[in-house]
Amino acid sequence: EPEVTQTPSHQVTQMGQEVILRCVPISNHLYFYWYRQILGQKVEFLVSFYNNEISEKSEIFDDQFSVERPDGSNFTLKIRSTKLEDSAMYFCASGVLAGGERTQYFGPGTRLLVL
Amino acid sequence: AQTVTQSQPEMSVQEAETVTLSCTYDTSESNYYLFWYKQPPSRQMILVIRQEAYKQQNATENRFSVNFQKAAKSFSLKISDSQLGDTAMYFCAFNSFYGQNFVFGPGTRLSVLP
Numbered sequence: 001e002p003e004v005t006q007t008p009s010h011q012v013t014q015m016g017q018e019v020i021l022r023c024v025p026i027s028n029h030l031y032f033y034w035y036r037q038i039l040g041q042k043v044e045f046l047v048s049f050y051n052n053e054i055s056e057k058s059e060i061f062d063d064q065f066s067v068e069r070p071d072g073s074n075f076t077l078k079i080r081s082t083k084l085e086d087s088a089m090y091f092c093a094s095g096v097l098a099g100g101e102r103t104q105y106f107g108p109g110t111r112l113l114v115l
Numbered sequence: 116a117q118t119v120t121q122s123q124p125e126m127s128v129q130e131a132e133t134v135t136l137s138c139t140y141d142t143s144e145s146n147y148y149l150f151w152y153k154q155p156p157s158r159q160m161i162l163v164i165r166q167e168a169y170k171q172q173n174a175t176e177n178r179f180s181v182n183f184q185k186a187a188k189s190f191s192l193k194i195s196d197s198q199l200g201d202t203a204m205y206f207c208a209f210n211s212f213y214g215q216n217f218v219f220g221p222g223t224r225l226s227v228l229p
Contacts, residue, residue: 045217056215103150
């Protein structure tokens with residue numbers, strides 16, 4: 001069964017450094033998402049991406065965040081200058097969003113630790 | 116803005132017993148989608164069951180079923196014949212018909228005891 005994959009599984013970085021989190025969505029999906037989960041808190045929506053542009057974003061998704069689909073398979077989340085509060089689990093998801101099918105399929109996550 | 120509430124931070128159930136996890140949500144919309152996701156210790160979120168608000172019939176997936184009460188804005192998950200592998204964090208999620216993002220509840224940590 002197709003799955004969303006994410007790399008790396010864990011990343012440790014210094015405050016102020018740039019990080020890129022990578023995701024490979026399910027191949028026939030057209031909508032891609034990033035969510036984050038700060039330890040012990042609820043999962044929060046960051047951004048959705050369709051047709052090579054952002055379709056929705058939350059207040060969390062400020063100028064230090066960006067997303068890109070650099071080729072036909074990868075979907076990346078870049079954090080330009082990491083802060084301590086960016087430490088979280090970051091989940092990528094993908095979905096079809098057609099014909100009433102709204103399910104989002106989640107990857108295993110990348111645990112980011114900012115020191 | 117929609118909100119999702121899960122009033123039970125933690126629950127436990129004996130193996131083979133039945134347990135119900137509660138979820139309530141707040142929306143002014145009439146058409147939307149609801150989901151239950153399971154997050155085991157491995158951390159990957161897995162879809163358990165989904166429900167379209169326009170469908171009156173409660174969704175069922177094997178041992179998992181929901182009690183969808185639209186007027187009460189309630190969407191509880193029943194797990195029958197609980198198994199040790201059901202031990203996980205369970206998240207209720209809301210998706211507006213008009214939006215793409217999911218709004219998650221805070222989660223219920225379920226422990227299935229042998």
